[in-house]
Amino acid sequence: MTKEINSIPLPAVRRLSRYFTYLQLLKDRNKEWVYSDQIADDFSLTSVTVRQDIAHLKNISGVPNRGYKTRELLRALKKNFTGGNAFKVVIIGTGELSNLLIKHEKLFDNRFEICGVFDHNPFNIGERVGCFDVQNLNRIPHVVWDKKVDIGIVAVSESLAQNIVDLLVIAGIRGILNLTSMQVLAPNNVAVINVPILTGLLELSYLIYSE
Amino acid sequence: MTKEINSIPLPAVRRLSRYFTYLQLLKDRNKEWVYSDQIADDFSLTSVTVRQDIAHLKNISGVPNRGYKTRELLRALKKNFTGGNAFKVVIIGTGELSNLLIKHEKLFDNRFEICGVFDHNPFNIGERVGCFDVQNLNRIPHVVWDKKVDIGIVAVSESLAQNIVDLLVIAGIRGILNLTSMQVLAPNNVAVINVPILTGLLELSYLIYSE
DNA sequence: TAGATTGTTAATCGATTAACAATC
DNA sequence: TAGATTGTTAATCGATTAACAATC
Numbered sequence: 128m129t130k131e132i133n134s135i136p137l138p139a140v141r142r143l144s145r146y147f148t149y150l151q152l153l154k155d156r157n158k159e160w161v162y163s164d165q166i167a168d169d170f171s172l173t174s175v176t177v178r179q180d181i182a183h184l185k186n187i188s189g190v191p192n193r194g195y196k197t198r199e200l201l202r203a204l205k206k207n208f209t210g211g212n213a214f215k216v217v218i219i220g221t222g223e224l225s226n227l228l229i230k231h232e233k234l235f236d237n238r239f240e241i242c243g244v245f246d247h248n249p250f251n252i253g254e255r256v257g258c259f260d261v262q263n264l265n266r267i268p269h270v271v272w273d274k275k276v277d278i279g280i281v282a283v284s285e286s287l288a289q290n291i292v293d294l295l296v297i298a299g300i301r302g303i304l305n306l307t308s309m310q311v312l313a314p315n316n317v318a319v320i321n322v323p324i325l326t327g328l329l330e331l332s333y334l335i336y337s338e
Numbered sequence: 339m340t341k342e343i344n345s346i347p348l349p350a351v352r353r354l355s356r357y358f359t360y361l362q363l364l365k366d367r368n369k370e371w372v373y374s375d376q377i378a379d380d381f382s383l384t385s386v387t388v389r390q391d392i393a394h395l396k397n398i399s400g401v402p403n404r405g406y407k408t409r410e411l412l413r414a415l416k417k418n419f420t421g422g423n424a425f426k427v428v429i430i431g432t433g434e435l436s437n438l439l440i441k442h443e444k445l446f447d448n449r450f451e452i453c454g455v456f457d458h459n460p461f462n463i464g465e466r467v468g469c470f471d472v473q474n475l476n477r478i479p480h481v482v483w484d485k486k487v488d489i490g491i492v493a494v495s496e497s498l499a500q501n502i503v504d505l506l507v508i509a510g511i512r513g514i515l516n517l518t519s520m521q522v523l524a525p526n527n528v529a530v531i532n533v534p535i536l537t538g539l540l541e542l543s544y545l546i547y548s549e
Numbered sequence: 550t551a552g553a554t555t556g557t558t559a560a561t562c563g564a565t566t567a568a569c570a571a572t573c
Numbered sequence: 574t575a576g577a578t579t580g581t582t583a584a585t586c587g588a589t590t591a592a593c594a595a596t597c
Contacts, residue, residue, distance in 0.1 A: 134548065138588070144540035145532075148496060148519040162554070170521050175590060178555065191555045191596045208544045216539075223438040227535075230434070234536055238543065277546060278539070285359060302546045304538050308359040310381050318545035320538045321356075324438075325445055327515050327533040328427075328489070329355040332449065333419045334529035335488060335513045337345065349564070373578070386566060389579065402572045402579045 135183040142180050145170070147204050147235065154197045162194040183207075205236060213240045215274055217267065219291050220282035221246045221256055224306055228280060229257035242274045247287060264294060271298040278302045285309040292319075346394040353391050356381070358415055358446065365408045373405040394418075416447060424451045426485055428478065430502050431493035432457045432467055435517055439491060440468035453485045458498060475505060482509040489513045496520040503530075 135143070146166065153161055163177040170177075181187065181195065187203035189195040205211070216239050218225045225244060232241055244259040245267055246252065254261045262270070270276060279295040281288055281303060288307040295303060296313050305311050308323040346354070357377065364372055374388040381388075392398065392406065398414035400406040416422070427450050429436045436455060443452055455470040456478055457463065465472045473481070481487060490506040492499055492514060499518040506514060506528075513529040516522050519537050524530050 135544070136588070140541050140544050144537040144544070145519070145521060145534055147540055148534070148537065149521060152496065152520065164554080169523065171523070173590065174554090175556095176588090179557090179589085182556070189555050192553050193597070194554075208540055208547060210547045212547075214539075214543050214546070223434040223441070227434040227438075231536060235540060239539055278542060280539075285363065301549075302542045304542050306535065306538075308356070309363065310356060310360060312380065312382070316549075318542060318549070320542045320545070322533065322535055322538040323356055323359070324517065324533055324535060325442060326355040326359065327517075327531045328425075328450055328491075329358055329419055329446060330351055331489060331513045331515050331529060331531045332425050333346070333351050333355070334531070335425070336419065336421045336423075338512075338529070347564070375578080384566065385578090386580095387564090390565085390581090393580070400579050403577050404573070405578075 139180045139183055142170070142172070142176075143183070143204060144208070146180075147201070147208075150197055150201045150204070154201060158197055160194045161197050161200070163189070165194075205238065209238045213238055214278055215240055215242045215276040216278045216280060217241070217243045217245065217270060217276050218280045218282060219245045219247075219264070219267075219295070221248075221251050221254070221261055222282060224282035225256060225280075228282070229259070232257075239278070242276050243270045247283060247291075264291075267294055268298040271295070271300060276300065278304060280304045280306065281311070282306045350391045350394055353381070353383070353387075354394070354415060355419070357391075358412070358419075361408055361412045361415070365412060369408055371405045372408050372411070374400070376405075416449065420449045424449055425489055426451055426453045426487040427489045427491060428452070428454045428456065428481060428487050428506075429491045429493060430456045430458075430475070430478075430506070431495075432459075432462050432465070432472055433493060435493035436467060436491075439493070440470070443468075450489070453487050454481045458494060458502075475502075478505055479509040482506070482511055487511065489515060491515045491517065492522070493517045 163174040166177045167174040184203045184207045187199055218228055244256050244261050245264050246261050247264055251261050252263050279300045281291050283291055285307050288309045289311050292303055292311040292313055296317055300317060302318040303313060305319060305321045308326050313319050374385040377388045378385040395414045395418045398410060429439055429452060455467050455472050456475050457472050458475055462472050463474050490511045492502050494502055496518050499520045500522050503514055503522045503524055507524055511528060514524060516530060516532045519534040
């Protein structure tokens with residue numbers, strides 16, 4: 128299987144992902160057009176960076192002197208980032224984070240569909256979280272295979288994170304969203320995005336302290 | 339007031355923050371020494387990057403052929419990032435995220451102390467979250483001033499995020515940890531770290547889709 | 550048409566990596 | 574001492590920015 132090189136550089140992917148929520152807000156406020164200049168202002172970027180980011184997307188172009196159509200930019204982002212599919216997702220862990228995710232299931236225009244919730248703790252197995260019955264970790268391979276799950280979201284404690292990732296990798300997952308503050312390793316053919324929520328506090332304290 | 343330039347570049351600050359949890363795990367497993375090479379492996383970096391990152395810290399140096407003392411690296415990170423103080427924090431929002439934060443209060447060796455929880459919804463005011471009584475937003479200035487609060491954590495819905503930031507800025511906060519997926523703006527003298535948890539899913543779907 | 554914004558190529562800037570000296 | 578790793582300076586690489594042409 129040949130692995131195509133990602134055409135969009137990661138920093139641009141990050142920014143483009145963030146434009147999504149922003150554009151949805153603009154759309155909800157009935158803003159039909161938006162300038163690269165305004166996006167830049169709101170994200171503390173330059174308008175060139177924004178236009179370059181958008182230039183990475185296929186099937187979208189702006190109109191000189193008018194900007195970009197909010198609705199079209201959103202459509203292009205969705206199309207370029209998900210191909211129009213809804214990715215199948217499983218959540219590992221039953222703490223506050225998994226509740227958050229389940230409550231936000233409809234986010235990103237239903238681009239993600241939760242297919243199961245799993246937990247390490249035998250005490251939680253069978254419990255109900257949202258509209259899901261919490262399953263044993265050993266059910267992961269079956270569910271991932273059976274429902275063709277794409278993404279595993281790791282929302283467990285730091286010390287378990289790598290074990291869960293190993294499980295997901297063996298089960299044949301394509302991507303992992305790691306919400307713990309612990310770095311995890313996966314083979315090259317499995318994409319990993321780390322979102323270490325709590326280390327943001329440390330970054331911030333440095334910025335404040337070094338001022 | 340003169341604003342000193344941050345001496346450590348932001349990418350290095352990010353990585354160093356992530357080393358923290360990792361090093362704590364090593365310490366808990368009684369690993370006394372660690373090579374830059376091993377850190378690099380575990381974070382998918384090069385050992386030179388790791389050594390350069392560490393070189394930014396004051397009062398720490400490695401020993402050729404032995405590596406860095408885990409305990410000393412941790413101590414140096416704490417000292418360089420927080421100056422040894424515990425930063426005072428308020429949390430705005432009473433959803434799953436604020437629960438998560440309250441439960442992790444002891445994280446980072448008590449470097450952060452929660453001083454209050456606030457909410458927009460009148461229905462939640464007076465409710466108990468962890469060991470805190472939820473207060474009205476209009477109490478923010480008083481609490482920030484009275485307890486000399488450094489950091490505000492924004493854990494509300496996307497559409498409220500900017501309003502809350504404005505409130506915190508007026509109250510005289512020094513830094514903001516924005517946990518919503520919406521970009522927020524603050525004046526230059528207020529540090530902002532954005533941790534858009536859910537947009538991680540979009541980044542990931544691009545990586546998978548573009549493969 | 551004039552003005553303003555998009556799109557793109559070239560230049561700059563900064564972060565990462567390579568090379569190598571220092572050292573335990 | 575020899576070997577291995579740290580620490581640092583110089584080179585490279587990639588992302589951002591500047592300049593400007595294209596266009597509505």
